[in-house]
Amino acid sequence: MANFNLNINGKQHQVDVDPATPLLWVLRDHLDLQGTKYGCGVAMCGACTVHLNGTAIRSCQLPVSAIGNGSITTIEGLSATGDHPVQRAWLEQDVPQCGYCQAGQIMSAAALLEANPQPSDEQIEEAMSGNICRCGTYVRIKQAIKTASTLKNSAS
Amino acid sequence: MTLLKTKIGRRSFLKTSTAIGGGLMLSFSWLAACVSDPKRVLTMPEEWFSLNGYLKIGENGLVTIISPNPEIGQNVKTSMPMIVADELDVDWTNVIVEQGPLNTDIFTRQLAGGSQSIRQGWQGLRMAGATARRMLREAAAKAWQVPVEEVTTKEGMLLHEKSGKNATYGEMASAAANIPVPEEVELKNADDFKIIGTPRKNVDGLKIVTGEPLFGLDYRREGMLTAMVIHPPAFGMKLKSLDDNEARNMPGIKDIFTFKPYEDGHVKNMFDASAFTELIAVVGNSTWEVMNAKKAVKAQWEPFEEYADEFSHYSDPSRKIAKRQPAGLESSARHAEIIAEYSSKPGNVVRRDGNPELAFKQAAKVIESQYFTPFHAHNCMEPLNFFANVTADKAELVGPIQTPEFMEKSVAARLGLPLEKVDIQMTRMGGGFGRKLYGHYGVEAAVISQKMNAPVKLIYTREDDMTHGTYSPAFHALYRAALDENNNLIGFHVRAGGIPESPLFANRFPAGAVDNYLAEEWSYDSNISVGAFRAPRSNFMAAAEQSFLDEVAEAAGKDPIKFRLELFERAKNNPVGENNDYDASRYAGVLELVRDKSNWSEVQPGMHRGVAAYYCHNSYVAQVVDLEMKNGKPVIQKVHCAVDCGIVVNPLAAANLVEGGTVDGIGHAMYNSGITFSEGKPDHSNFNTHQWIRHRDAPRAIDVHFVQNNTDPTGLGEPPFPPVMGAVANALYHATKKRYYNQPYLG
Structure with a gap:
């Protein structure tokens, strides 16, 4: 287990998890951001797509330890009221x-x-x-x- | 105007008023998105009055309509309440929709399957709206001291023209709740519908696009544990021994144990299907921890001996059906041998008209072809999952299930609880396609929760989901047609079979249109579990039959649409036999519509066309595929669809379903790998090897046309899926000069 400071949807979040934990499960299990979906776990279906520094990535394949200062946007943070x-x-x-x-x-x-x-x-x-x-x-x-x-x- | 005996008793009303009267959740974001004037201020009513189990009216005129059936993407959560709202006569923008819980006292057939929600819900939904409207009118008549016949309604308003009196439904709701339920009610004429037949957007649209936690997999509860199960790696195997020493000491792991989803000797209902009698549960704090521990579990497996499962009959549970589960590790190579053997010998004759043997003997031309499709996994994007919280005297379950009533019974039986102590809440489903008819995963969640004495969410990984079974069976069909010297179809023969089930529909077209007709079937037992898959059996037979008819039309030198229309003309005017499972006029109607809408006789340069039509699940669909070859690859430029499903409740959602079924059908026939087996083990477990239709493979455009009529509505979840497989095979033939007999066509 290790502590990570994550910048998600413009806010700082702290989590204490196994460094290998994919971002997907950090979002879903630890930060209660359930909008990002699990579909295959092997980056072949796209259900878990989020933005890392504005680029679309598969969160099921991104270990939390690899994010560093990267800025993450999930579906919940795409817009304030669903008006993107x-x-x-x-x-x-x-x-x-x-x-x-x-x-x-x-x-x-x-x-x-x-x-x-x-x-x-x-x-x-x-x-x-x-x-x-x-x-x-x-x-x-x-x-x-x-x-x-x-x-x-x-x-x- | 139709008069209908109401079946909504006071008893059910009293029950619902307490069950759903309070604790309301209003989604203001949804309201803001759907009301025509966003500036209008809508506030939550302080009190709701239930007029029956389907609806409640707030004192300010807002109406909550309960959608009774499970939502799997077929959009019933929008279209079922539309039907209630129309008969109630309210403004749709004042309607809030809630998913109903399983409640067999109030609702009937809370099941998503067979494309039946709208068809079988139609009358009850209309009755619920019409009954409440009548009670509101009676309340107003009483208050105003005028005859009820003189009280009219208009979009949530009660009006008395002579006196000029008026009131909103909200103002009269409290009084109406005390009016006795009328014994019969008037239903609208179809021409008077104001909401039915108009395009209405998905009531959950905004929640979906903003990522709200709507699905079973999203459900969370304080103190909840996460569980996964391990099933045998191959069909035909069972657990021999378990070594969990390493796994149980991994971080976050609470327990690892073996369990039986169903107890030995349990008489299963048909939705209890499961190939694996004993599973390993891995329970822990978080998904990632449980996933890791699952990989560290060392289990040994061994082949099982043949055994028999006992199932109760779907419509008559007192009838018991034994199902043999043969021993052995099956392979697709062996299945191919079985298919070759069984398809080359006579099967069980299911229908026979005239003298087919003589017709084939006297034929000037005989055409024969064989078709095959492998097993298929449903691959819902939301893998199987369920939440369960089992305490000493009750069980609470939440999750994605197409058959909540059956799951409730199975959970009650497994836990030894009375039915009323098992509560099932349905979440929105990330796809169903038949897979979530089979609720073993809910029972598994309940057993694990009971053992852990804690709330538990069971999650299947994609690999668990794809390799657990309940597949669509492997199917084969042999077709023969006899033409006389004038190219008339004088004999037709179909011999269909499958592992472990036959796909035959003996009384479907072209039965009834050919004098000499023979339909036979065969099946071969397997320990690979199977179940309903979007338009079960039709999803293969349409592809095979419609490809074959194209071949026969070509051999007869006839246009494929004219050829079919001639046969429908025969079936209409002088049908062979009495038990023909289709209406030849409606069938011909969709073919004629698609012919006209696609300009059938004028093929664009470079374009290759194929046509097909099919009837299943009470609706008729015909499709024309326009396909172009680009760099040696087929590109589908357009699919023209003609649909007859009677009254179209919500044209916007209906068109979406037809488009989706069309894309799914093309994917299923052309790209979907299906599931093959080696030594009992599925050859695919995830999308890294399992092919599926993607954006680049999808048609560039899909046009959907509905036949306009006032026939009671039928469903659309399944009917658009099967025929397009034949249409695309026929278009591919014209493009490549090669017939496509085996799915996936491009495999």
Whole structure:
């Protein structure tokens, strides 16, 4: 066990855990941030996607000891009231079915749009193919990313 | 107007008023997201009045509608309350939706399965809304001293035109709660629906996109322990010995022990299916600690001897069904030999019309093809999990379950508690697809909690989930068609079988459309556990049958849609046999709609098209796939879908379900590895080797068209899934000049 100071969603958090503990389980078990989901534990489904310094990463593969001063954003910290352009677009397109994978999809999409405000279809497919949606909402997700792109670009 | 005898008794009303009257949680964030005018101030009522178990009205006019059925992503949590709200005649923006608990006194069939929630809930939901509306009108009539017939309603308002009197539902709710439940109520005409048939967004949408803890895996309780189970690494094996010395001394570990989810001799219900009679529980403080200890547990396993399980029949529990669990470590190579053997000899004849043998003898042309799909794991994104808190005299369970009523019975039987001492709360499910019909994991959580004397959350890892079984069976079908010299279909033969179950539907199309018809089936026992998987059996038979009909149409030199329509015409006008399980007009209707909407006769350059139609779970779906080859890879540009599910309760959610089922069907047929076996061991345990459809594989667009009619609604969770598999096989054929017989097509 060891103490770690983590910067998550703009706040400092202290946890005392095994240094090998993946960020996913620190979030879920120790910080009561359950929005980030467990899907596979081997970085193949994307349900656990969060941002590390603005980049989308799979939190199930990031040991807490490797985070250092990195700044983490989870779905709970993406916006204060659910009004991030990607969240608004998701609601507008009524994307979710079961909803379980959507936090990970949204985090991947938000990181994509940060890096590339107007992605092409191919770029969306490339960036999002690490996120499985078992319900098959892929077509709506792509529409929502385009909607979010418009919302984001019209706001800025 | 329909008059309906109410089945909502005073008894159930009295019960619910105490059960759900207080302790209300209002989601203001949701309200803020859904009301048309966000500036409008909505406050929580101080008092709620239950008019029946489905709804309660606050003194300020807010209405809470209870959604009775489990939510697995089929969107019943939005669409079921919409039905109540429409008959109640309230403004949807004043409605709050709550997930109901399991309560068999109030609700019927709280089960997510068979695409039946809307179909079987339809009447009861309407009755609940209409009954409450009638009671509100009677209360107003009494207060105003006017005949009840003269009291009308409009979106939460009671009105008396002659006197100009009016009141909100909220103002009249307290009085209405004391009105006797009417013996019969009037239901709206379909043309008068205001909410049903209009697009309404998912009531949990904002919670989902902001990451609120809605799912079973998210459920937490003070002092809760985390548990995992270890099952045998191969089907056909059982625990021989356990060495937990190292694991039990690892950090955070509370206990490691073996247990039986079901006691020996327990008569299982059909949802108690489980391949493993004894498991190892690892219990500790946190998920990561338990995961690590689990890896350090050293267990030895040995093959088991053949045994028999006893199951009670689904609809008649007094009937007992024995199921043989054969010994042995099965492999897919051996399964292939069994399939080759059984598919080449006569099976059990389930239906026979005319003289099929003679028809094939006299045929000018015989077409024969064989189809196969391996076992499949459901792979819900939310792995199996359940919370249980078992104390001396009661058990409280919370989690994702499609069959809460069955789980309650199994837990009660296992713990030796009366039914009323087992309380089941349903969380939103991260997918079900049939897997969460089988509630052994809830029973396991309860047993572990009882042993630990503590609240426990049981979590399956992805590997546990993918290798635990309850798969869709391995299926095979052999089809033969006989054409005469004029290319008329004069004989049809299907011989379908599976390990361990047959997928045959003997009375489905083209039965009824061919004079000489033979349907046979076979099955072969296995110790690999199987269960319902989104559109069970249909999910294979549609792919096989619709691919085969395409081949037959081609051999007959006919357009595949015209060929099918000719057969439906025959089934409509002069059906063969009486027991045909479809309505030929509605079936033809979706084919005609998809033909027109896709401009079937005009294929875009470079595009390859395939069509299919299927009927299952009471709804009709036809799909046309437009596929293009790019760098040697198939890219699906568009899928056109035509659907007849009667009245479409929520077109927005319905279209989403059709799109999802279409994507899932394409994935299932083209990409999904399925589960194969070596020495009893599943060859895949996670998504690192198990292929699944991803963004890049999905269609670029999906168009959904609904047949407009006023037929009572049927479900959509399953029907869009099977036919697209045939449509994509047929499109692939045109693109590659190769027929696709074995799933996954691109495997």
